[in-house]
Amino acid sequence: MKKVLTGLIVATVLLWGTVLDCAAKEQIKIGLLNSLTGAFALAGAEAGHRGSLIAIEMWNEKGGIGGKYEILPVVSDAQSNPDVAIREAERLINVEKVPVILGVYSSSIAVPLAPICEQNKTILWITIAISDAVVKGRHLQYVFRPQPMGSQWGKTSVEMLKDNLSRFGYKEPKELRVAVIYEDGPYGTSVQAANLEALKKYGMNIVHHEGYNHKANDLSALILKLKAAKPDVILHTGYYPDIVLFTKQAREL
Structure with missing residues (x-):
């Protein structure tokens, strides 16, 4: 009986410690802006979105950023439409207060979106769009793209x-x-x-x-x-x- 009671106490302490650890972690919002509907969805935007969610989940499972911050994705649908994408980006920046926007499949969306993020000092991390016009000659400081142009x-x-x-x-x-x-x-x-x-x-x-x-x-x-x-x-x-x-x-x- 004592062994069972001791085991329950240890389990309770471990569980409570985990709860406290999760509660202590701060959250960092990251906007995920992809075309989840419309022509670009099946073309690759939806797959890119899923990849971003998987990456965020992996980081959170490892303890988040620096073991201190949990990443909270804020999902937004650009609807394969540049005008909608701009409105959604402004919502992410001004309402959701995200410091980073991740995604963007189409260059037709990335080109007009880049200066808006730059003006608002919000990091735009482009995961798919490749047009040179997104960055060429613009001297952007808040727009990043790891893939070839x-x-x-x-x-x-x-x-x-x-x-x-x-x-x-x-x-x-x-x-x-x-x-x-x-x-x-x-x-x-x-x-x-x-x-x-x-x-x-x-x-x-x-x-x-x-x-x-x-x-x-x-x-x-x-x-x-x-x-x-x-x-x-x-x-x-x-x-x-x-x-x-x-x-x-x-x-x-």
Whole structure:
């Protein structure tokens, strides 16, 4: 009986100590701004959001920040709409008082969002958007992005072609016929510009170059132009919905 009583006392003390420890921890709010609905959700925004939640959970399980602060995510839906994203960011900053906003899938949202966070001295940690226009020439102090910029993606994709010409059955870069198509927002524009620069640098044959609106519901005219141009390679920068549409219509035509 004494052993049972002693065990209960020890368990109670340990449990109470855990409760006190949790109660003593301060919370730090972090705004999670992603497009959980709309066209960008399935394209990658929702997956990025889940990744952020997993990372926060892992940190909290390890004791939080410095063993003192528990991270409290404040979830916000940008709805794949730049105007909604701006309103939600202002709510996170002014109402929720978050010191950090994490996320942003689309560059069309990240570009106008960056100066707002900068003006309010709120850290914007971009996890997905890659357009050069987000940071280039802006001298931002509160906006961070660990991933490569769009221009690096564009350059690297062409270098991959150059380095593998023989595998594709070509002897010289000029033999390769390349088409460059892209969604004409900040994301696609930055990647395609680097595509063109690298293609010209290596002397590859650009047979077609055209942008389109990522919200387009018909890309058949573009596809017919590509069929006439007869490229060996198509460098396509777009989002999930328009790339699916392009692929589907290309198979039908």
